[in-house]
Amino acid sequence: MQLLRDILDKQVVDREQVKIGKVDGLVAELRRGKPPKVVAIELGSISLARRLGVVPGRWTARLAARLSGKRQARPHRIGWNKVRDIGVDIEFDIDVRRTRIFSWQDWLREHVVGRIPGA
Template sequence: MTGAAPLLPEPRQPGRVLDARLHLLDRQVLDVDSVPVGTLDDLELGPSGPGAAAGSPRADDPPLDGTTTVVVTALLSGPVLGTRVFGGRPPASRWHRVLWRHVTDVGTAVRLANRGDDLDLTWTERWVRDHVVGRLPGGRHDPDAGP
């Protein structure tokens, strides 16, 4: 295949077409109440099948190549600032996974069917709320609930 050959026209696809970097990565993730819960830092890919989203990929999983149908199984959020600057990837234990089945819409933001409090993604926010803000005088007062 030479670079000078004309490109073949891409056939129309039967479903919505998304480019990962263009339409998904670095988008804000909103919960069912439109509350921001994080950023979509990466996508987990796995072989298609009934158990595709059952769990995280294991080290002994066969390598994925063109002979396998690959699907997005989960959205990943994690500490990527350092790895984007210096290279590499965060260890698998540092990723927070949100299964694709919880996604309800992909637009300028990615919307989920869950509440943010139900996601592992927001554990730091809950920890700070319970252990720091909640111990401040007036820290347990809900300003929306009135005086």
């Protein structure tokens, strides 16, 4: 399996087939004398911006922290041990309703969309 080709930018779904987003980054553990081990995937605009370079990643993290608090200044991570299946989509053994993955959308709905007349 070639991780960058087979995992990056694939759709992620939870155990109920709810679409969470796409894989924007991979987190690997470096081990002395052994190949790196994938420990998590990252989702979100911060991880996506990091693919463009360090500076865009920092700007995006600062913007997220300013708009929705320091807790949102990090990409969302899902442990690799939660992978259930890799096919067309990457299926994880999690319930998205018990995570904070959609907190940015909730914030946007409450502070922006909800204030638009007729919304």
